[in-house]
Amino acid sequence: MTKVPSLGVRAVTKSYVVQNIRTEALRDVSLTLHPGELSLISGPSGCGKSTLLSLMSGLSRPDRGHVHALGVDLGALDDAARDAFRLAQCGFVFQGFNLFPALDALEQVQIVLDYQGVSQALAARSAREALELVGLGQRRHLRPAELSGGEKQRVAIARAIVKHPRLLFADEPTSALDSVNGAIVTALLREIAHRSGAIVVCVSHDPRLIARADRVLEMEDGRLHRDSRDHSSSNMMGTSR
Numbered sequence: 659m660t661k662v663p664s665l666g667v668r669a670v671t672k673s674y675v676v677q678n679i680r681t682e683a684l685r686d687v688s689l690t691l692h693p694g695e696l697s698l699i700s701g702p703s704g705c706g707k708s709t710l711l712s713l714m715s716g717l718s719r720p721d722r723g724h725v726h727a728l729g730v731d732l733g734a735l736d737d738a739a740r741d742a743f744r745l746a747q748c749g750f751v752f753q754g755f756n757l758f759p760a761l762d763a764l765e766q767v768q769i770v771l772d773y774q775g776v777s778q779a780l781a782a783r784s785a786r787e788a789l790e791l792v793g794l795g796q797r798r799h800l801r802p803a804e805l806s807g808g809e810k811q812r813v814a815i816a817r818a819i820v821k822h823p824r825l826l827f828a829d830e831p832t833s834a835l836d837s838v839n840g841a842i843v844t845a846l847l848r849e850i851a852h853r854s855g856a857i858v859v860c861v862s863h864d865p866r867l868i869a870r871a872d873r874v875l876e877m878e879d880g881r882l883h884r885d886s887r888d889h890s891s892s893n894m895m896g897t898s899r
């Protein structure tokens with residue numbers, strides 16, 4: 659295993675077949691994402707954003723092409739090894755928060771480390787630090803029903819970062835939030851990328867996130883259509899439209 663700390667997608671295609679109808683979700687997509695940056699994947703509904711996120715995080719496999727994460731070829735790993743890679747290296751934030759109703763904020767975050775076999779004392783301390791980082795240190799004993807939507811998303815972010823993942827994936831993390839909380843969560847994701855050096859990847863339509871991202875990748879019809887890093891490019895990676 660090399661120590662290349664990037665996330666690379668090379669000539670990836672992915673189709674779904676439902677009732678004999680094939681949908682090409684990704685067509686020959688290539689990109690490299692770098693540590694310390696908040697990268698945003700944007701584009702119209704159905705253009706392949708979530709499929710790309712799922713391949714980059716090792717949740718699914720491409721039909722063709724390769725995904726290299728932190729120097730590891732995810733396609734070369736069996737299911738157990740990919741699960742282990744995700745557990746060790748990846749954090750996830752989803753639009754619906756996915757919190758346990760019966761647990762308070764501290765427990766929601768701590769449970770991740772408990773699952774990894776970290777001692778109770780260290781898990782509690784780390785969970786508290788992660789909640790402080792997202793500005794919820796004082797509200798750590800509240801349950802989801804006692805927290806606002808923005809606070810719940812911040813708990814979800816604390817849960818995702820408590821094990822210091824080098825890859826942080828967020829699928830529409832602000833879509834359920836009002837403008838103030840959307841801005842807070844956006845700033846937080848960017849700060850996490852800059853401070854921790856993690857590769858932070860968001861899928862979103864949210865203009866607040868688009869405006870604050872270090873890099874914006876626009877998709878269209880299963881292809882990468884535009885990369886803000888390459889201003890001259892509107893048809894990337896040899897794809898012509």
Ligand SMILES: Nc1ncnc2c1ncn2[C@@H]1O[C@H](COP(=O)(O)OP(=O)(O)OP(=O)(O)O)[C@@H](O)[C@H]1O
Binds near residue numbers: 674701702
């Ligand atoms: N599990 C699946 N089975 C069949 N088709 C799928 C599946 N997942 C996605 N698709 C199809 O693949 C294409 C890309 O879907 P994907 O969810 O990646 O797009 P998206 O850009 O994330 O869309 P949205 O913004 O609406 O979430 C769409 O045409 C979708 O209907």
